[in-house]
Structures are given as structure tokens and as C-alpha cells.
Amino acid sequence: MSDALGAALRDAVERLFDGRNYSHAPIWRQVKDLSAEQALWRPSPERHCIREIVRHVAIWKQRFMDSLAGRPAAPLDRDWGPPQRPDAAAWAAELEGFAALQRAWVETYGAFTPQALLAPDAEGRFERFA
Template sequence: MTQDLAPTRLADQLERAFQGGAWHGPALMELLAGVDGAMAQWRPGPAGHSIAEIVGHLRYWMEDARRQILGGPGSPGEPGADWGASEPDTEAAWQALGAALEEAHCGLRTAVQQLEEGALDEARPGSDTTIRGLLLGTLQHNAYHAGQIALLRKQAEAARGSRP
């Protein structure tokens, strides 16, 4: 097993992609810094997701990954459950959603740090994917949606700038 994929390294990669220091560009929290409730709710069109919806979606999957690492079942697989109602209608609700995202990230990172190295290659309950595969997928998922947030933020800022 290589040191690059040990639990401590995976936890570090989760932290870098979330807080900062990721090689791919701004981390998730760097992208969310300065986003207010109005910007979080902005949509590029009727079928597009808002930043707030993406934040809720990320929170859902981080909590799911943590639950699986701790030996619990994965998400129930109900269609759309991961895109639940995450449209904060007040600034306080948006701040609470951001805090819930941070809490989900911290819980996941802590669960990863506590893993024994051998546990990474264990299959998840009800799946043939390993814990390592789950974590690598989570890193990819977070980076993908961070890119979406970066684009949405630019579009929302441009739309704000074009208002009289």
C-alpha cells in the first residue's frame, strides 16, 4: 500500500479540497467565502441548480460517506433525496446551511482519520466498492461541484453587476 492513499493522506486531501491548498484551484470554502443568501439562491435558468442546492447536495453525500465509513448503510437511494430542499429563504438559513456543510466535512474527515489502513480495502456494506473507492469518489465529487460553484458565482456576480 502506498503512503499516498493511507487514511491520513486521504483526510489531508479532503481538507485541502474543502478549506484550501488544493492543487486544482480554489477549495470549496474559498469559493463560498463572501457568497450571501441572495447569491446562493441565484439560478442560471429554470432547470439549473443554485449554489445553495449544490451545498445541500454536497452535505448530503459527505454525511452519507461518513455513515458508510462507520459501517452504516449507504443512502436509501430515493430519487432526488440528495437534491432536497436547500433553498434558504433568509441570510440566517444560508449561514446555517454553510455550517451544516462544514459539520458534515469535519465528521467525514474525522471518520477517515480514525480508519485503520487495512479498512480502506474493505467492501462497503451492500456494495463491491471499497472504502478507498468511496473516498476517492467523494474527492472527485467535491471537486466537480466546486467547479460548478465557481462558475455559478461568476455568473451570479455578472448578473448582479448588470442590474441598475
């Protein structure tokens, strides 16, 4: 990838995560200091808790990276639903994994050429970006 394009893409995905942007509330700043109890709170029984939303974002981010790399997509068996372990250690591990995934996400953008990022899939579609 050209140095300028790679730098711009890496900067954009970093800003979206940590809040140095103007387009939305940054997910990392919203969740990094929450307790396990706070992350499990639901505004109503039919709504998702923050921990489920974090896992959902992580799973789809991983699926996107898998698609770009030509790997089988990450499974959806953990998408949504309550965590298996609601304790503080499990939440801390989930946050650590989320931050690590973000670092991999940033590196993924820097590893592809513009042609690879913009190429359609085998069926001529660009659905991997949706």
C-alpha cells in the first residue's frame, strides 16, 4: 500500500476506536473503565448489555479481517447472548482481547495494497466491506 494511503487508513481506524474523531462516540473510551457489573447492565430485558455489544463488534471486526485475508469467517456462535462468565476477570480479559483485536485491525489495513482492498470478491461483489 502506498505510505500515504496506509497511514491514512491506519489513522482512521485508530481514531474511530479511541475517540480522536468527530463522527461518533468512541467505543473504547465508552467501555474501557466500566466494571463487569456496569457492562452487564441492561436498560430493559429485551435490550443488549454493553458487554454483548462489545463482543458483537469484535466478532464482526474479526470476520471482516478474515474476509480480507481470505480466511474462513469467524463463527457467529458467540454473537449476542450473555457471557459465559460474568465476573470481573472475564470482563477484563474480554477488554484486553478487544484492544488486541483493534491493534490487529490497524495492522490489517497497513498490510494490504490498494488493489487488494478494492478488489471485488470471486462473484464480483464488494460485500466484504458491508
